[in-house]
């Protein structure tokens with residue numbers, strides 16, 4: 203068996219692991235990183251950037267957000283069900299973390315909202331392209347280069363398998379290298395950062411009740427199967443609820459031109475299978491709210507419906523609401539996209555000449571949908587008596603053909619599992635630290651209670667980078683002692 207000796211083993215090289223490694227090395231510790239995949243960055247390579255509060259960008263852009271405001275918003279949102287000390291420490295450090303990242307070469311486009319009702323806390327990483335998905339891979343590259351510069355050793359394609367304890371303290375980590383050979387690393391501290399269990403169907407079913415691919419469609423990034431949680435629990439760390447970081451999903455859109463998802467994300471009529479409205483559609487842009495709403499309906503499905511005059515208006519003028527993920531208001535490729543879906547035999551989109559026919563095709567209660575559309579059209583001429591939707595989004599449904607898309611619960615993966623304190627020490631259910639064990643990022647992200655906080659966007663990558671740093675600081679201090 204190959205053996206190594208170091209002070210700190212960081213288990214995984216997503217943004218939390220990379221930040222932990224850089225911070226611990228900056229604080230003088232000797233660090234080895236074990237990474238299961240062949241590349242660093244984890245799920246964050248698909249994302250756009252972390253949260254920051256009170257940053258220079260917000261000051262320059264005259265955005266009114268402070269740690270106090272964000273903290274109070276957050277604690278009210280979660281009904282004080284979460285660790286206020288951890289939330290406060292994370293938010294208070296977040297502006298300095300943006301500068302820490304800049305010092306290693308990360309550039310930011312500025313601070314942005316995800317959707318109009320959110321705060322501008324999302325710090326989008328600048329790339330060699332225009333703003334868009336995968337920008338945060340540039341941040342991961344900078345963190346990786348900094349770690350190498352500081353002398354951190356990376357063992358790639360080498361998943362950690364088990365924590366070794368002596369007298370209840372972390373003493374080493376067992377892993378398997380890419381040739382299948384077992385390796386043992388002696389260390390004084392380990393930091394678990396393995397990104398949750400978004401690809402583990404059984405664990406998701408057991409912990410959340412959702413059946414992935416049947417009534418919930420999340421990003422299931424290969425390799426994220428809950429290894430870190432299991433190792434931490436086995437070593438004595440306490441367990442917190444594992445939840446899906448919810449974000450609604452318009453089924454079957456990924457392969458189609460963006461106009462399709464853009465149209466069906468607009469705040470138009472949204473109904474359940476019973477043909478009834480389910481929310482004030484103004485809030486559909488908050489993907490967590492939308493996913494929560496859908497997951498509480500019959501068969502966990504809702505339907506977004508538009509008519510031809512709405513489409514024509516969007517094509518002439520652009521859609522009502524854009525997000526940073528779908529920035530382009532131009533949806534002139536909608537018809538081409540729907541035709542592609544029909545040609546592919548998709549069962550996720552429906553087109554019909556009457557509301558009755560549309561309801562039958564989609565499996566919605568016909569009579570109720572006809573009545574709902576009738577009432578909705580009345581609200582369009584006066585006010586939305588049912589859910590108080592903003593008048594500017596009330597658009598009548600009258601001109602055939604009518605178009606409809608299925609909306610399902612989805613998510614970015616899991617959050618939570620390992621109990622930590624504000625120093626990112628893994629703690630038992632009795633709140634005692636497991637000596638030498640730390641946890642950061644998604645595995646330890648217990649700060650949202652039941653629903654991801656999309657009103658302060660960048661929150662999960664922000665939590666990953668900031669708790670990674672906190673874990674790195676705490677572990678470096680522990681090994682020095």
Ligand SMILES: Cc1cc2nc3c(=O)[nH]c(=O)nc-3n(C[C@H](O)[C@H](O)[C@H](O)COP(=O)(O)OP(=O)(O)OC[C@H]3O[C@@H](n4cnc5c(N)ncnc54)[C@H](O)[C@@H]3O)c2cc1C
Nearest residue numbers: 214216218238244245246249250362397643644660662663
């Ligand atoms: C499409 C998409 C877009 C997103 N965009 C944003 C965004 O813009 N802003 C935001 O705040 N959040 C965003 N998120 C969420 C964000 O990416 C995550 O919160 C973040 O990546 C979590 O970081 P992490 O380090 O905890 O885990 P991850 O980034 O998931 O990394 C986990 C790492 O652990 C490794 N690993 C697993 N098991 C082992 C093992 N046994 N041994 C060694 N290594 C192991 C994996 O290979 C992986 O590299 C997005 C997520 C997705 C899916």
